[in-house]
Amino acid sequence: MDFALPPHVEEYRDTVRRIIAENVTPEMIDRQHESGTFNSYELNRAMAEAGLLERAVPGLGKGDPIELWVLFHELEKSQAPYDSISVALMIAGVINAVGTEEQKALIIPSILTGEALVCMGYSEPDYGSDVASIVTRAVKDGDEWVINGAKMWTTMAHEAKWLILLTRTNPDVPKHKGLTMFILPMDTPGITVEPVPTMGTEKTNATFYDNVRVGDEWVLGQVDEGWRVMGVALAFERGVMGGTSVATPLLRHFHDWAAHVGLANDPLVRERMARVAIDAEVSKLLTQRCAWIAASGGLPGLEGSMAKVFATESYQKASRWFQQMAGPRGLLQFHEPDAAADGWIEYDARHSPVTTIYGGTSEINRNNIAERHLGLPKARR
Ligand SMILES: Cc1cc2nc3c(=O)[nH]c(=O)nc-3n(C[C@H](O)[C@H](O)[C@H](O)COP(=O)(O)OP(=O)(O)OC[C@H]3O[C@@H](n4cnc5c(N)ncnc54)[C@H](O)[C@@H]3O)c2cc1C
Known part of the structure; x- marks a missing residue:
């Protein structure tokens, strides 16, 4: 383990500190506590324009997870609203690792502008810790998947452009083996969002899926391999950010x-x-x-x-x-x-x-x- 930051990372950290000093104001911090929405498009855009977001996506080739850590460590110390962009960058890393070329070309650039956020639909009303038992179903009907179910704690669903959604595609195999991850536009017909306030201030949501019909192009990773995709996302979520x-x-x-x-x-x-x-x-x-x-x-x-x-x-x-x-x-x-x-x-x-x-x-x-x-x-x- 080498704790020293290489010169290019120190340079990156200096830019992060400059962007924070120029953009994070007491009013911005106040707004996140009043609204419960831990996001600022203004700050996201400033970071995007300075090239900070692009360098922080895991595996994209322009930076590495040290830069990702430096970015969120500095943002956290400044109390900037960063939670939403951190999830978006993490999912950009997951798409980069397991997505198709079409998904990478469509979704990653939208995240790197700081404008498109991503929410995570894993937990359900009855399954949070035991997420491998989730029951939201995706069933193949001709060329399409039909998704029905409900998710709980879908933080930022009220603002996000994209949703990463864990579904059950095969109920007849051990529970970890019959899951499939989708990446979907939030405006796909059949998705609804209900707000859920929390004691910790942050606003989250319940989300509902009523005959949501999507094609194979929205499967993230392989069918029935959703557990592996979850593993990649969780390792970054817990470890680096x-x-x-x-x-x-x-x-x-x-x-x-x-x-x-x-x-x-x-x-x-x-x-x-x-x-x-x-x-x-x-x-x-x-x-x-x-x-x-x-x-x-x-x-x-x-x-x-x-x-x-x-x-x-x-x-x-x-x-x-x-x-x-x-x-x-x-x-x-x-x-x-x-x-x-x-x-x-x-x-x-x-x-x-x-x-x-x-x-x-x-x-x-x-x-x-x-x-x-x-x-x-x-x-x-
Ligand atoms: C503010 C907030 C935001 C969130 N945002 C998201 C999000 O964006 N997307 C998303 O998908 N989820 C999100 N979550 C959900 C979060 O991941 C779950 O709340 C968490 O995984 C726990 O699940 P649960 O709430 O169902 O509790 P349960 O799983 O029902 O757990 C209840 C208690 O039992 C304990 N327990 C459960 N199983 C075991 C075990 N095997 N051994 C020992 N103890 C156990 C737990 O530790 C806990 O103390 C969010 C939650 C909160 C509070």
């Missing part, structure tokens, strides 16, 4: 507020801040390791689970500690007078638990580590 630097800005906000109100010299407060800083550094290094593995031709499935569990649980612990130390002021929200750290502590206390759920819960990631790394017996079949 897993929301693993969120505690860093929280620490900054808490530190500034503690100094302002005279708490920063309290030994317990200092000890907790030091621990949060150490955990944030470990989270960063675990994530950088994933990026390095991906850049060296590997797939950081196991290491991604390790980074995600450690970083998201440390973030949740930090937000609880800071809320306890802030007392009642830690319960006040953005724009309320006297809110500790301008409301960030209250926000992070609501948002941090959610990060231990999406992209695979901590329990599921622990099972992954236990089974694949420690050789312990399987938790489920």
Whole structure:
């Protein structure tokens, strides 16, 4: 593992920092919390024009996963609305890895402009962790597939141009073997979207599929090979862009507020801040390791689970500690007078638990580590 950034990546990081300094404003950050939509087309366009998006797509040949990690690490530290573009770039990487030439030519350029977002339709009302059991059906009818079912937590479905959709195409084989992934335009007839608010602020959606008819050209990867496509997507989601630097800005906000109100010299407060800083550094290094593995031709499935569990649980612990130390002021929200750290502590206390759920819960990631790394017996079949 080489932690040093090569000169061209340092140059890339400098450009990322410049674009953030020029474009990310307090109003932009405010807008994401008011709307619950973690996206800014303005910022996406600025990053696209500077060539940052093109370089960050895994495997596209113009950059590597180290650049992808650098981009999201910097965006996360600045608290920019980046979640939606990160999913879009990750899916561009998946299309690049397993898509047809037609899909690559049609979809990837639209994502690289920063205008076209992608939502992920994996989870269903009854199947989230056990996603291999999903029941949304795609049935062949002549030259077409007919898709019927419902998905839950289809984040950004209300804005996205594209949808990556996991379906069951063969119910008569072991569950992991009868799945097929589609990539579809969101305006395909038969798709409807219903909003779902969450405690962590981010707006998500339930999506419904009513006799959605599409041709073979929208199958992503091979028929009945959807589980393999999921594996590629999840390795990037957990490993390289897993929301693993969120505690860093929280620490900054808490530190500034503690100094302002005279708490920063309290030994317990200092000890907790030091621990949060150490955990944030470990989270960063675990994530950088994933990026390095991906850049060296590997797939950081196991290491991604390790980074995600450690970083998201440390973030949740930090937000609880800071809320306890802030007392009642830690319960006040953005724009309320006297809110500790301008409301960030209250926000992070609501948002941090959610990060231990999406992209695979901590329990599921622990099972992954236990089974694949420690050789312990399987938790489920
Ligand atoms: C804000 C938000 C955004 C999301 N965005 C998306 C999205 O864009 N696209 C998408 O497809 N999904 C999305 N998800 C869904 C997310 O991936 C699932 O919520 C997650 O995988 C858990 O599934 P579940 O909610 O069905 O919980 P369940 O699977 O029902 O789990 C409930 C509890 O049981 C535990 N558990 C389950 N199975 C096991 C086991 N085998 N061993 C030990 N413990 C277990 C879990 O850890 C959890 O604590 C999002 C979720 C949230 C909250």
